[in-house]
Amino acid sequence: MTLPFPEPGSLWPAILRQSRRALDCGALRPIDTVQATIDDAGMTFLVRQVSSVARKDEDRARRESAPPGTVRVNPFLPCDDDLVVADIGDSHILLLNKFNVIDQHLLVVTRRFEPQSALIDLADFTALFACLDQFDGLGFYNGGPEAGASQPHKHLQIVPLPLGRPGPALPVEPLVAAARLRDGTGVVPGLPFAHAFGRFDVSRGMNAPATAHSAWACYRALLDAAGVPPVDVDGKAHQSAPYNLLVARDWMLLVPRSVATVDGIAVNALGYAGSLFVRDEAQMRTAERLGPMKVLARAGR
Template sequence: MSSPDISGALWPAVLRQTAHALDCGALFPIETIRTTIEDSGVRFLIRQVSSLARKDEDQQLRKAKAANGRRADPFLPYDPDLFVADISETHIALLNKFNVIDHHLLIVTRRFELQEALLNLADFVALFSCMMQFDGLGFYNGGPAAGASQRHKHLQIVPLPLDESGPPLPIEPLLAAARMDGLAGTVPGLPFPHAFVRLDPLVATRPLEMARSAFDRYCALLDAVGLRAIDSNGEPQQSAPYNLLVTIGWMLLVPRSMEHVEGVSINALGFAGSLFVRDDAQMGTIRKLGPMTVLQRVTTSM
């Protein structure tokens, strides 16, 4: 597998396409009010959205099309006004139509693959070809119970920092204490099942080597939490839902049991220390339970 050559071109393309998509009305940024809540050594960033009406309408329309037997995949075909770049022979980059974070990218497979399919080397090659061009957090929501809203396989990247007033990632202060056991280890400050790996900084400038190293460590993460491959028509699929966080320096995988806690939906960004709520009632739930307890409740039992 050869490494795609998009060096230096991706970030200018993101900025250019964002301006175009905003101008033509293809992009619908979701405005939020930011709050921080300290819990267990993490300064959680909570974004309360002002309105999700447009996104809810879009999802209801796709569900109605699916009920009528019509294709409801927003990536086949994709909206050309959201297209950013050809990443590889297997993946493209699109803007997230309903973005909460500016310049939120989707790394989408060209052909349909299920979101519950295990990640493969091609996925990691596409991801790191993008992530090595700007400082970002990659993540994956493995199935609906892990916060995935689309069936078509896609990874995601958001630029860092998530909050200008704190560390680039809210959970980062906890990671220095990680206890490694071979390739995979755990982070003592995270009170839920997970597995953590560090990535080799010596290959941080070589996307294909980094992708291969990350893929090997991803397999170690799956093994560490007891997830395995299940054959489905010749395609390896996950045995349980999970979230994956990816940076140039490390990866964190968290097995999941449910999507919601009292109506609050949690995806991979929650485990980075960034939560989203729809209204005052959901904000009250976060304050009452505490962000770490919310994360505990959507993971598998210890």
């Protein structure tokens, strides 16, 4: 059973209510972590060390051990009703992330199957900003397995801000402030990996159709600027290479990717926001030895 999209100002209370219900019935299965910080290259990185991954590992092992020829289960078709927060128009559903590391981690999922390798389109941005209009959050996208995508069904993600303490709400913000732009797109001097940065117009409000159009145009420009131009697959635009995308309230950062892990540390889009996850003490030591920014650079292109 899905619910209508909440009225203005009511989405965040709806997320909190559904989170409590999902926890009570066992549908939501948080992964416990301990947070540390590492100062590196002008950023205070948040590094969460997983203290319990047994439940997620069990679920992954069950899926991966299925007999040859078994069709992989799509957790979004059908989705678990206990994780559904609301409908977002006719095209998307807002879900709680079942195995969340950050509280109130949300998924903006297409109602019908679309591949994660398809480009983010206007409807996706419209759905994303309908949510970001109601609370302060960071949208992000993992474009392909090499970029940290674990599901082939198209979905954007949102985490509430701040990402943690101490420091700014978003660790990368101090570097983003120094971005060099020309005609709305450019680079962030402090980021030592291939990327493209852009700002988009939010003067009419986050939930205005004009904002989604502006964001979509910015995204397409960043794909070209970062060397990830779209390709045609059966008449639909797809990505030509893996990438991560961060979508803040008025800017985007797009990072082409080369590998999913660096010395065992998995990197997804949140890494480029300044938030890394490590599975154990050994990976924490690796992050400290290399420095988080070097981890990101080696995962990029």
